[in-house]
Amino acid sequence: MRATMIHAAHDIRVEDRPDPILRHPTDAIVTVAAACVCGSDLWPYRGFRETTEPHPIGHEFVGTVTEVGSAVATLSVGDFVIAPWANSCGQCSDCRNGVQVACAHRAIWGGQDEQGLEVDGGQGEAVRVPNADGTLVVVPGVAEPDEALLKSLLSLSDVMGTGHHAALGAQVGPGRSVVVVGDGAVGLSGVLAASRLGATRIIAMSRHADRAEVARAFGATDIVAERGKEAAAKVSELLGGVLADSVLECVGTAESMDQALRCTRAGGALGFVGVPAGGAELPIGVLFSKNITVAGGAASTRNYIPELLKDVMAGTINPGLVFDTVMPLEEAAEAYGAMDERRSIKVMLTP
Amino acid sequence: MRATMIHAAHDIRVEDRPDPILRHPTDAIVTVAAACVCGSDLWPYRGFRETTEPHPIGHEFVGTVTEVGSAVATLSVGDFVIAPWANSCGQCSDCRNGVQVACAHRAIWGGQDEQGLEVDGGQGEAVRVPNADGTLVVVPGVAEPDEALLKSLLSLSDVMGTGHHAALGAQVGPGRSVVVVGDGAVGLSGVLAASRLGATRIIAMSRHADRAEVARAFGATDIVAERGKEAAAKVSELLGGVLADSVLECVGTAESMDQALRCTRAGGALGFVGVPAGGAELPIGVLFSKNITVAGGAASTRNYIPELLKDVMAGTINPGLVFDTVMPLEEAAEAYGAMDERRSIKVMLTP
Numbered sequence: 030m031r032a033t034m035i036h037a038a039h040d041i042r043v044e045d046r047p048d049p050i051l052r053h054p055t056d057a058i059v060t061v062a063a064a065c066v067c068g069s070d071l072w073p074y075r076g077f078r079e080t081t082e083p084h085p086i087g088h089e090f091v092g093t094v095t096e097v098g099s100a101v102a103t104l105s106v107g108d109f110v111i112a113p114w115a116n117s118c119g120q121c122s123d124c125r126n127g128v129q130v131a132c133a134h135r136a137i138w139g140g141q142d143e144q145g146l147e148v149d150g151g152q153g154e155a156v157r158v159p160n161a162d163g164t165l166v167v168v169p170g171v172a173e174p175d176e177a178l179l180k181s182l183l184s185l186s187d188v189m190g191t192g193h194h195a196a197l198g199a200q201v202g203p204g205r206s207v208v209v210v211g212d213g214a215v216g217l218s219g220v221l222a223a224s225r226l227g228a229t230r231i232i233a234m235s236r237h238a239d240r241a242e243v244a245r246a247f248g249a250t251d252i253v254a255e256r257g258k259e260a261a262a263k264v265s266e267l268l269g270g271v272l273a274d275s276v277l278e279c280v281g282t283a284e285s286m287d288q289a290l291r292c293t294r295a296g297g298a299l300g301f302v303g304v305p306a307g308g309a310e311l312p313i314g315v316l317f318s319k320n321i322t323v324a325g326g327a328a329s330t331r332n333y334i335p336e337l338l339k340d341v342m343a344g345t346i347n348p349g350l351v352f353d354t355v356m357p358l359e360e361a362a363e364a365y366g367a368m369d370e371r372r373s374i375k376v377m378l379t380p
Numbered sequence: 381m382r383a384t385m386i387h388a389a390h391d392i393r394v395e396d397r398p399d400p401i402l403r404h405p406t407d408a409i410v411t412v413a414a415a416c417v418c419g420s421d422l423w424p425y426r427g428f429r430e431t432t433e434p435h436p437i438g439h440e441f442v443g444t445v446t447e448v449g450s451a452v453a454t455l456s457v458g459d460f461v462i463a464p465w466a467n468s469c470g471q472c473s474d475c476r477n478g479v480q481v482a483c484a485h486r487a488i489w490g491g492q493d494e495q496g497l498e499v500d501g502g503q504g505e506a507v508r509v510p511n512a513d514g515t516l517v518v519v520p521g522v523a524e525p526d527e528a529l530l531k532s533l534l535s536l537s538d539v540m541g542t543g544h545h546a547a548l549g550a551q552v553g554p555g556r557s558v559v560v561v562g563d564g565a566v567g568l569s570g571v572l573a574a575s576r577l578g579a580t581r582i583i584a585m586s587r588h589a590d591r592a593e594v595a596r597a598f599g600a601t602d603i604v605a606e607r608g609k610e611a612a613a614k615v616s617e618l619l620g621g622v623l624a625d626s627v628l629e630c631v632g633t634a635e636s637m638d639q640a641l642r643c644t645r646a647g648g649a650l651g652f653v654g655v656p657a658g659g660a661e662l663p664i665g666v667l668f669s670k671n672i673t674v675a676g677g678a679a680s681t682r683n684y685i686p687e688l689l690k691d692v693m694a695g696t697i698n699p700g701l702v703f704d705t706v707m708p709l710e711e712a713a714e715a716y717g718a719m720d721e722r723r724s725i726k727v728m729l730t731p
Binding site: 321 | 473474477478479481482549621622637645646647652655656660661662664665667668669670671672673674675676677678680
């Protein structure tokens with residue numbers, strides 16, 4: 030099969046790789062219909078995280094089950110499935126607590142499973158999925174989704190569930206004012222999640238017309254271009270002299286976290302899902318004196334797929350709008366470049 | 381009147397001070413029936429916070445209203461009242477959001493009000509209370525509480541409400557396992573708050589027999605003497621191989637916060653109310669990967685007095701047990717010494 034490998038910073042190659050085969054009775058093989066590049070894939074791409082040896086990459090994909098191990102109970106050959114960005118056994122105490130990202134048996138896509146066997150990355154033609162029952166979610170009644178549906182299903186693998194996680198962490202609900210810091214695919218998904226949870230005042234922070242347009246389509250009522258202190262002043266002005274009840278931090282840098290905290294009112298809630306990088310901090314003194322609740326972290330999107338999928342299938346949300354570009358898998362290197370240079374919000378790759 | 385002044389580290393004096401008089405129409409004068417020394421009073425006492433000039437001290441008191449300003453609507457002369465540790469106007473957006481500690485018009489006890497007039501400390505014979513309507517809570521039907529009731533009412537000024545705030549931040553409820561880090565008056569109050577909120581498994585951390593005894597009286601099911609990693613291992617052992625759902629951090633040091641985080645399961649909640657000191661941090665990477673929710677901070681105890689008071693008056697909780705020592709106001713310096721050296725859990729001072 031063909032699959033994407035990272036060799037070093039700025040060195041992404043699509044190469045021939047062995048076709049995946051079942052290695053454990055709990056495995057399934059999935060033929061990938063679509064995959065994508067995550068903002069977090071850009072960390073090793075940019076060299077902020079070192080790539081010590083070449084390995085498969087990608088952790089968001091959807092596709093069709095082509096083989097199942099003897100112990101797989103909930104999946105059949107032919108099922109169209111969504112793979113969450115983190116696989117999970119579904120049975121350990123962390124999984125039972127709904128924190129699948131902390132699963133004791135989690136394997137890293139493009140890394141190794143707990144038996145030390147290589148696990149495929151998501152950006153390839155096929156993937157061996159460990160703990161398939163605990164990981165994959167079947168899309169009922171769908172065999173070959175069209176491109177629009179494919180995009181929305183793929184968004185449930187990570188960005189839409191991550192935006193939803195941020196919104197829950199920020200205690201979004203009817204009557205709560207919302208600020209979303211970050212206009213990447215996760216931030217935009219956070220806008221949609223906030224709208225879906227009943228917020229009617231949603232301030233998205235963006236300086237890019239194309240992203241602001243998606244934010245408005247997702248329910249943003251205001252777009253703020255200012256940053257830092259000025260951003261907080263603008264939020265206060267828009268909200269009649271108070272800061273926001275709920276703030277979603279969807280970037281992960283020191284600047285974005287600072288901006289998010291400045292926009293949160295005393296007693297408000299901050300949902301943070303941006304992978305912490307570049308010195309991002311949660312200053313205990315500020316949280317203490319302002320009574321800001323902080324929740325979020327790596328999203329267990331496995332949890333959220335069933336309820337979000339229902340809304341996708343009903344047509345009440347269209348999270349796939351974050352994919353503004355589609356490329357063939359062979360152009361994965363260009364996909365990384367487009368996202369790195371922010372020429373694209375998010376790229377869908379089709380093998 | 382006689383009132384307690386701090387002159388410098390380890391220099392507490394009870395002195396003659398001017399009797400308080402009404403300065404604003406929204407003021408009330410309260411004759412103090414009982415006051416106490418807070419763990420946070422020990423910071424300047426120990427010199428960890430500098431005392432640049434002598435000033436009145438103390439922020440927890442109960443007593444009888446003896447005068448009210450012309451604009452005071454909810455209080456009458458003769459009312460027995462509880463003063464929360466933070467006064468508040470009750471009308472600004474922060475107060476209306478239930479975050480009275482962030483009140484735009486808050487005056488610091490023993491400091492100045494927003495007009496720059498001196499405000500009395502709580503450890504004295506009488507106190508001018510700014511924004512009396514927004515600050516004081518009347519104890520209905522009580523004119524002269526006996527010593528046991530006096531202790532419980534006084535605890536609602538700060539420690540019991542603060543323990544309750546920690547428990548809410550830690551999302552304590554029926555079926556949740558609870559760990560309380562800190563065996564001071566706030567930590568012990570946190571045990572009682574957790575028990576009151578329906579937790580049936582409460583692990584208190586203590587190395588002092590007298591404090592452990594109060595913890596058990598308040599509902600602790602287990603006492604753990606270990607610290608750091610060993611404490612977390614013991615918690616996991618007691619809970620059958622998992623960490624706690626809810627952890628209350630009631631100290632505020634780097635060590636106690638680290639211990640609290642180590643005891644929290646992935647996806648669990650940490651309620652923190654210990655005033656941050658000595659390098660306490662909220663490490664963003666740990667919170668992100670473990671999905672730990674953090675809430676708490678300075679407690680707006682004003683909010684909680686009505687519901688906690690109901691339980692005190694009904695006799696279903698007895699938070700006054702944290703006062704193991706009673707001294708006359710004139711011995712305030714000795715009260716500080718007793719708390720500093722941990723000879724006393726908490727001292728009640730009676731003028």
